[in-house]
Amino acid sequence: MTETRSPDTDPFAEALFVASSLSCDLRHRLLRPAREADPGRIAFSEAAQCMADPGSPVGRQVLEAARRRPEIGSALAMLAQRFALADMPAVAAASDGTYAIRQAGDFLMRVEQSLQIGGPAYLVIQRAVEGTMPRLVVGIPEAGSPVMHVLPESEDGTIQLLLEAEAALLQLLRDPDCRFLLA
Amino acid sequence: MAVLDSSGSAIGLRTEISNELAAVLAAVADASGEDGGRYDARVCRSLIQTIAARSYGRPLLELAYLVAAADRLSGRHGYVGFFWTMRVATAGAFRAAALSAAGRGTAPREIDAATDELVISFPGQAYRISYSRMPFLAALLDFCITALGFAEIDGDISVLLSGPRDREAMQSFANGLSRRLYEFLKQHLPSQQYERKFNTICGFISERTGRRAGADAIDDRTVLAFWEERCADRRAGSDFRGFRTVAVNFFHLREALKTAADRLAVEAAAPIGPARDAGEVDPGEICRALEVADSKRSVLADLSLPPANQLKTINKSESARLELVVEAGDAAAILPLTILRAECFGSHQARIVQAVRRGRMAGPDGTVAALVAQPPVEDYGAATAAFQVLAERVQKIRQALMFILFRNGDPEAFEIGFDIFPEIVPALRARVNDPEAELAGNVVPLHPDREISRLLKSAVDGDPETLVEAALFRRARLAFMKVNRRGFEEERVCNPEIREAARASEPLLRVCCDDLAALLRALDRHFSLIPADRVFEEDCRRFQAALAALYGEPV
Numbered sequence: 001m002t003e004t005r006s007p008d009t010d011p012f013a014e015a016l017f018v019a020s021s022l023s024c025d026l027r028h029r030l031l032r033p034a035r036e037a038d039p040g041r042i043a044f045s046e047a048a049q050c051m052a053d054p055g056s057p058v059g060r061q062v063l064e065a066a067r068r069r070p071e072i073g074s075a076l077a078m079l080a081q082r083f084a085l086a087d088m089p090a091v092a093a094a095s096d097g098t099y100a101i102r103q104a105g106d107f108l109m110r111v112e113q114s115l116q117i118g119g120p121a122y123l124v125i126q127r128a129v130e131g132t133m134p135r136l137v138v139g140i141p142e143a144g145s146p147v148m149h150v151l152p153e154s155e156d157g158t159i160q161l162l163l164e165a166e167a168a169l170l171q172l173l174r175d176p177d178c179r180f181l182l183a
Numbered sequence: 184m185a186v187l188d189s190s191g192s193a194i195g196l197r198t199e200i201s202n203e204l205a206a207v208l209a210a211v212a213d214a215s216g217e218d219g220g221r222y223d224a225r226v227c228r229s230l231i232q233t234i235a236a237r238s239y240g241r242p243l244l245e246l247a248y249l250v251a252a253a254d255r256l257s258g259r260h261g262y263v264g265f266f267w268t269m270r271v272a273t274a275g276a277f278r279a280a281a282l283s284a285a286g287r288g289t290a291p292r293e294i295d296a297a298t299d300e301l302v303i304s305f306p307g308q309a310y311r312i313s314y315s316r317m318p319f320l321a322a323l324l325d326f327c328i329t330a331l332g333f334a335e336i337d338g339d340i341s342v343l344l345s346g347p348r349d350r351e352a353m354q355s356f357a358n359g360l361s362r363r364l365y366e367f368l369k370q371h372l373p374s375q376q377y378e379r380k381f382n383t384i385c386g387f388i389s390e391r392t393g394r395r396a397g398a399d400a401i402d403d404r405t406v407l408a409f410w411e412e413r414c415a416d417r418r419a420g421s422d423f424r425g426f427r428t429v430a431v432n433f434f435h436l437r438e439a440l441k442t443a444a445d446r447l448a449v450e451a452a453a454p455i456g457p458a459r460d461a462g463e464v465d466p467g468e469i470c471r472a473l474e475v476a477d478s479k480r481s482v483l484a485d486l487s488l489p490p491a492n493q494l495k496t497i498n499k500s501e502s503a504r505l506e507l508v509v510e511a512g513d514a515a516a517i518l519p520l521t522i523l524r525a526e527c528f529g530s531h532q533a534r535i536v537q538a539v540r541r542g543r544m545a546g547p548d549g550t551v552a553a554l555v556a557q558p559p560v561e562d563y564g565a566a567t568a569a570f571q572v573l574a575e576r577v578q579k580i581r582q583a584l585m586f587i588l589f590r591n592g593d594p595e596a597f598e599i600g601f602d603i604f605p606e607i608v609p610a611l612r613a614r615v616n617d618p619e620a621e622l623a624g625n626v627v628p629l630h631p632d633r634e635i636s637r638l639l640k641s642a643v644d645g646d647p648e649t650l651v652e653a654a655l656f657r658r659a660r661l662a663f664m665k666v667n668r669r670g671f672e673e674e675r676v677c678n679p680e681i682r683e684a685a686r687a688s689e690p691l692l693r694v695c696c697d698d699l700a701a702l703l704r705a706l707d708r709h710f711s712l713i714p715a716d717r718v719f720e721e722d723c724r725r726f727q728a729a730l731a732a733l734y735g736e737p738v
Contacts, residue, residue: 009381009382009385009395009396010440010443010447011463011464012442012443012446012464012468012469013381013436013439013440013442013443014378014381014382014439015236015464015466015469016438016439016442016443016469016472016473017377017380017381017435017436017439018374018377018378018381019232019235019236019237019469019470019473020235020435020438020439020473020476020477021377021380021431021432021435022200022234022235022372022374022377023231023232023235023236023473023477024431024435024480024510025200026200026205026208026231026234026235026372027228027231027477027480027481027484029200029205029208030205030208030209030212030227030231030484041206041207041209041210041329042210042329043210043211043213043214043221043325043329044267044325044328044329044333045211045214045221045266045267045272045321045325046210046214046215046221047333048263048266048267048268049215049267049268049270052264052267052268057215058215061215075332075333075334078333078334078337079263079333082260082261082263083260083263
């Protein structure tokens with residue numbers, strides 16, 4: 001039986017046979033339950049959608065995936081730079097452990113402790129001039145995975161977010177080496 | 184790298200698609216949009232074809248131009264904003280984005296947002312990209328970034344955007360991305376297995392016929408003889424063990440050989456043909472040929488996707504029964520016994536494979552060998568009858584779709600009627616010219632739309648005893664009432680999404696009907712010469728010998 005190409009085999013026919021077979025395989029593979037091979041995988045377009053509207057169902061789904069998979073978190077953090085309204089670099093950080101302020105352009109971000117010792121804290125974001133308010137805060141530590149939090153909508157230029165004492169975002173806010181993006 | 188088995192699909196192909204590639208494609212194909220997917224079925228199919236044919240060279244050049252233009256058009260989010268801040272990737276959405284951006288005072292002069300396309304006048308010749316092409320290009324870029332990583336692709340794009348934006352820069356970007364994709368696909372979508380298969384089958388045909396392998400040399404006897412030889416040959420490995428897989432390989436091979444021969448004939452007839460280097464194949468040409476073949480093969484997938492999936496026209500068992508017929512396409516009329524063998528003995532072989540894999544004793548006396556010795560559960564008479572029943576059921580579903588379209592005043596209803604009941608055409612034509620019709624006596628109606636509207640109205644309101652269109656509507660209504668499936672509820676008949684689903688489903692079901700009819704005609708011809716039970720009896724003997732060679736001894 002001939003195993004190698006006979007000299008008069010049509011290369012077009014071979015290429016089309018290979019392409020047809022692979023296309024058939026791919027089609028049937030995609031008929032299986034969606035994302036069976038890798039349930040946590042998200043398309044890049046969904047990450048971009050998340051940046052445009054983090055509070056949407058797609059946005060929340062992507063942020064949830066980012067919590068489980070560091071590589072998605074890193075890609076989102078990178079993408080967030082493109083959508084960022086404010087970039088608060090690590091070097092500008094000031095922290096005394098209980099009270100932290102970060103500032104970039106029109107934006108001011110600060111943490112205020114509640115009266116309860118060791119209790120929750122408030123993250124307050126203010127914009128000095130009228131304009132678009134961010135919907136996402138991204139903390140990017142020097143090492144480790146980025147942390148993201150959807151922000152509530154605001155109409156008066158101030159956003160207030162209650163964070164549990166042990167919230168990852170709060171820990172990062174107290175880390176002077178952590179960079180923040182508001183997107 | 185995972186090797187898939189037959190469990191995922193009745194087609195039962197064994198492929199070496201990696202989980203990574205499958206997951207990336209699934210993520211892009213399932214990407215959420217507004218009340219559904221971000222990309223429509225046609226875009227996803229084009230993406231698959233482009234990847235399968237590795238014909239991304241030209242699309243990547245288009246993408247380079249579009250990315251560079253998008254960066255100029257879009258606001259502060261750059262190309263990412265242009266491609267992905269819209270929820271659904273449609274030609275209309277891209278047109279709106281382009282026109283809106285071009286209308287701003289800061290719009291770049293070198294980009295003109297025309298009615299149907301973007302005209303990009305970077306240094307060199309103007310480059311045009313239609314809005315209808317953009318959803319596919321967006322899906323391609325989505326696939327590239329999802330597969331290769333944002334950091335890598337965005338880095339390449341930054342280089343592109345910071346440079347001179349001439350043809351050379353665009354081509355350089357496209358070549359770079361093409362190389363990255365090639366490397367990715369080499370690892371995740373290897374083609375060597377199919378290249379090997381092509382040469383093995385063509386070699387077999389050449390030996391058998393004494394001439395170059397051609398589509399006309401492929402018949403039912405050749406397929407079975409090939410499989411028997413591979414079963415008997417212990418060197419066969421795993422490439423050709425499953426008869427069903429072999430059947431699909433032959434369907435694809437026949438299609439490829441036929442298309443290649445047609446192409447050569449056209450070239451030979453042309454007074455001045457394009458000069459081709461020996462052995463060089465244009466991937467774009469492969470992709471176009473694949474698009475033609477796949478448009479029919481994808482009908483079951485398309486029925487399961489929006490907008491068609493609002494109506495459950497085909498259930499799971501019907502889909503399984505149709506799968507091979509649809510995959511065969513034109514070959515259903517040429518290889519009817521191969522389809523029947525794959526249906527009956529393919530399922531039988533799948534049970535043997537399961538028993539072998541589990542290592543359990545199977546069959547009445549507890550051995551795999553006993554299972555091999557048994558005949559299949561379904562014989563050719565039963566399988567043919569099942570295909571007949573399925574063909575009738577699909578026709579009934581089409582009549583139910585006709586009812587939905589009638590109720591929505593959609594002229595497409597008559598198209599279904601003409602196809603299923605061609606005998607009504609003369610009577611309906613007479614109705615167009617009857618004395619009650621507007622401007623009766625004209626050879627061609629002066630207002631065809633009005634005539635159709637009148638007929639649609641009288642179909643629903645008229646007397647079925649006297650009016651042919653009303654009789655047609657009554658048949659459609661009766662068929663609809665008997666369909667008890669999702670979407671076929673009378674109270675939902677006039678919902679826009681149900682009408683849209685009916686319009687989308689009808690041409691797909693028509694393909695299924697045509698393929699089934701071709702198969703049944705071919706089987707009828709065959710069994711009128713040799714009865715089905717005699718063919719089955721002989722095949723039982725041959726399959727038993729081949730399966731015993733494969734599984735008779737411990738595997």
